[in-house]
Amino acid sequence: MKNFALIGVGGYIAPRHMKAIKDTGNNLVAAVDKNDSVGIMDSYFPQTNFFTEFERFDRHVEKLRRENAGKEVSYVSICSPNYLHDAHIRFALRTDADAICEKPLVLNPWNIDALQEIERESGKKVNTILQLRLHQSIVNLKKKVTEQIKKDSSTVFDVDLTYLTSRGRWYHISWKGDEGKSGGVATNIGVHFFDMLTYVFGAVQKNICHIRSNDVAAGYLELKHARIRWFLSVNSEYLPEVAKENNQTTYRSITVDGEAFEFSGGFTDLHTRSYEEILKGHGFGLDSVRNCIQIVHDFRNLEPSGLIGDYHPFCQTV
Incomplete structure (x- = not known):
């Protein structure tokens, strides 16, 4: 013990x-x-x-x-x-x-x-704690992507990441709403997604900021084996109609080459799994987080370009 x-x-x-x-x-x-x-x-x-x-x-x-x-x-x-x-x-x-x-x-x-x-x-x-790396769906995706890259090293996947998790007015009053303390929306609710994406698709080649505000972050990431359009928000106004109709306050979606990638469940015991690996000496160390921390730091310091180039479709609702 x-x-x-x-x-x-x-x-x-x-x-x-x-x-x-x-x-x-x-x-x-x-x-x-x-x-x-x-x-x-x-x-x-x-x-x-x-x-x-x-x-x-x-x-x-x-x-x-x-x-x-x-x-x-x-x-x-x-x-x-x-x-x-x-x-x-x-x-x-x-x-x-x-x-x-x-x-x-x-x-x-x-x-x-x-x-x-x-x-x-x-x-x-x-x-x-990088629990998405231990999620079975992510494990399966990484295996599938690795196998495809072995067959053709020039493979590049088209990925859309969409994540909205509604937060009330308290959010902007708390430390989470202070970019100097939380790092902003991209850091606070997105950093584990960026870790997962670089873990699966490789190192960053390009990082573009389309929107950065107190409740929305959206951009484009080019990784070694993926082109990624992404949209993150804590504002319920931007939830898609399908989520609103079902009274959902959270919407999470990833598509890979147009095909929906399902990983909405399976989160319950991932912290316990993380602790089990750490106690065995197999935890994710400082080098593991370098890519995702660099991504959110760079995004925080980029000038937003607006709706130019390959932007996420949800950007049009903002």
Whole structure:
């Protein structure tokens, strides 16, 4: 049994991490969040020491490391706001623990280089949650694409990615609506898709921004083996009619050469699967995230071109 600490236990994604810690037979000994609406912990680890001040949490984790042989924290799980990930990963490594961090791991590519240095110094590892790589449909797609490329190395697929997940007014008031803290829509809700696409279709050749606003991000990506039109939004107004008719607040679609690629289900246990791989030493490390972090960083700094070139059809609704 390994001891875990969790930063950001009051956040949306934290219950999946607590479930993964419990499902893998481990223990959560310390957790911190500036908000104290964390009753969900009772469903997983009611005996966990909880803190609302990071300084007291830091002190507790340090005491466990120095004074309680066998009770020290082996892993720090990080579910805090995006802009704090870098600092919290550094905290994990300084306390002689491996880090397990939600996506996006960091906001800028140079943060990866600095963390690699600290990783070497500490001898500890930074792991990130890239659960789409473990999704069976994605595994099957990568296998199919790899086989096709082996037959013809010049193969280039045409891909459309569409993802809308409705968010209320709170979203824009929270840190998620602040581009400096979240990285914007493309980073906040899209980074794991960009990771998956580069994982399947290869390295980036071209990155174009068509629309970038507080509720929409859309662009064109050219990868080694794919031409990708993509559209992401948190605004329910842009949901397609089929979603509105069925009272759906989320719409997710990927087509490959005009054929719909189904991956709407199968997400339930992917955090647990991620933890299982990390505990075996097979987690996705810093180099794994370099492509997707570079994509969202570059997109954030591109001048939007408007509806020019090969843009996603949903752009016309904005």
